[in-house]
Amino acid sequence: MTPSARLAAAIDLLAAMEAAPRKPADAVANSFFRERRYMGGGDRRAISGLVWDVMRAWRRLGWWLEQKGQVASARLRAGARLLFDGFSLAEVEEMFEQGRFAAGALTRGELSILTPLAGKTLDNPEMPRAVRLELPDWLLPHLEATFGDKLEDELAAMSTPAPLDLRVNILRGPRKEAQRSLACEGLHAEPTPLSPWGLRLPARLPVTTSVAFRDGLVEIQDEGSQLVAAISGVEPQMRVLDYCAGAGGKTLAMAMMMENKGHIVACDVSAPRLEGAVKRLRRAGVHNVERHLLVPGDKWAKRRAGSFDRVLVDAPCSGTGTWRRNPDARFRTTEQDLTELLEKQAAIMDRAAALVRAGGRMVYATCSLLRAENMDQVAAFLARHPDFKLVPSDSPDMPEALRNESSISLTPLRDGTDGFFAAVMERAAPEPEAGIE
Template sequence: MKLLPYKNLFIGITDTLNQVFFHNKYADRELERTLKSNPKWGSKDRGFIAETVYDTVRWKRMIEASMGKDVAEDNLWEFVGTWFVLQDEKLPFWDEFKKLSPKEILKRNHAATDKNFAVRESIPQWMHDLGEKELGNQWKKEVEAMNIPAPTVLRVNTLKIDRKGLKNELRQERIDTEVLSKFPDALQLKEKTNVFRTHSFKDGFFEIQDAGSQLISPYLNVKPGMRVVDACAGAGGKTLHLAALMENKGQIYSLDIHEWKLLELKKRAKRAGAQNIQTKVIDSTKVIKKLEGTADRLLIDAPCSGLGVISRNPDAKWKLSLDFIESIQKEQEKILNDYCKMVKSGGAMVYATCSILPSENQLQVEKFLKNHPEFKLVREKQILPSQSGFDGFYMAYMEKV
């Protein structure tokens, strides 16, 4: 998107980046807050701000190398100006940009990126080292895929409408979509737009859910009438998909340690017309114990590094740490060992993450199976962003003998 030379837009950009980089806020939420507080901005203004925020967050390390210093609260204008110089845009004649030398910026950029892949692709060095260790040559392909902005994909709510019907409904609201043939309930937006304002959304005809994520609930192989537990349900994206696959028949227990997420799930379920969902906060071990040996199917969509969804959440690159990944792996192991007890004999479970690291995926499952001979691995699937063009996920389907 071409630079728009309006100072108030740059104030919005730098204020948002300040919150993301220095106050540990999430880019999507801060961007939403910025745009909501400036209702007079037009669609072009909003698009310019959103794209600039995400681009500068995504390419932070490369921009810093081109500046010759780390971004700080007092040089955010320089940071944003450097980005536009690298995009071959002519900067406005504002005092904030007077000290910027395009020649020096380009010189530093070439010197920093020519030989250093991690700088050129803008990822932390520790992350690059870990990725290479775990994935070898495949890692570089995944990093390049991380830097491609994620498309917006909708999941049709088949409790209320089919894909053809939703496509027509959205067309009437001047939103064009394309069918993703390999994903039976998916429509991809041809252009970014605010779909939350549509009648189709308010009527519960769809949810926003990446195509990769839409593969997980079907992988659980649920049937109408089953007793299903979604053990790390969060705000319920996969719970709602399960309800549609089960045609509102049977029972879904949606569990999470965060009550506020389950409250959001309830709102979404009401809009979607999903009536077979019961939410429970995991506030003690009693919740799991009460469900022990009762589930036909168990979904463990485990907390993880999120390295498969960096294209959607580029700010996560700068919030993650090696210590966090090591601690989350211990948590994954504990969740698997504790929650698997809910599966009844003859039942099955899926362990899933939005990570591409074997240490969070295949190796976790191997370790689990060694300690739990009552389970056997039936199938597993790794979705890589570089191959699918969508978010990265891992899923393993295990049956209890």
């Protein structure tokens, strides 16, 4: 594809994302590229690269364009992004050329808006702080409460493209074997610094076509997500519940930790998500997992009350920790959404707690950076359930720097992972009866 054709496709994709504001951008992009299978891998990466660069600068681009009283269209955002990336005005005009598959020439009005931006830098001291930090206004105080004077550094790290992390499935082979297998196909991965099973590639590369992936030796999973599984401390022969399992990423990691021994139940309220786990479980060689769909009026939980050694609650959340991969998520969550999520998280924790046996543990986790969804939720839960307490994780799979912690908060700046939170809580064992030792 020519540069103009790539630009035209990027503008079309941006317009498709704007037309579906509540749909995740990566889902829109997946549909977009499925309908255009003629595009090569290099074209898709170039188009996605420009689109994601625009999304990472969404509010700042809008601020510049709105100075002229203009609606920030997909064409103007793309053109402005190119100018701020160092392209000259002449180069940008050339990319907006006429032609069947081209972006179409810039109009006189568009040129009058873009021309003053040539040679300028994207950031401007007159921008409101929330605009400069690429946040909705309502979210700024929540993140200030979390990070204080480190906020700008943390958000700068959140604005950089994420690497591609893999989890080696040691049921299939050791990390060095996975590294060698990937290298044979030109995928040179390095061990992650924290997870004992992690490998990292510097960018998104076609891992899913590799032999290591097809044979179940590696799974795509951020290092922070791997550590959420690790802090659970699951062991062979345990009874384990993954209460919000989704497509089973952490289920797979825990099954590996359990050496395929014992029993895991993967629950979710979404049948398609649970169904999506089947292929992954089979590819990984996991056979100690049972799937269960949670439906209203289900008696399943009542029959299994107090029966699990470990319960993982990977709760639905704002997803603020995933902004490196999903920059559009900054603007898809509203203040009302957060209020509803906080209520849902508390209700899920209460239901899951009933399934933990006496002496067993519940791990509460989110991919959020917000204190309201993390330690504040844990504190409120402990106040409602005095039979639970925070306890240090005794998992040998945790890195030395995080070992014996009762909770972890991971960030891209400090840890090089996506943003994750996890806390370990233990249910009190019953008091021995009087006179019995």
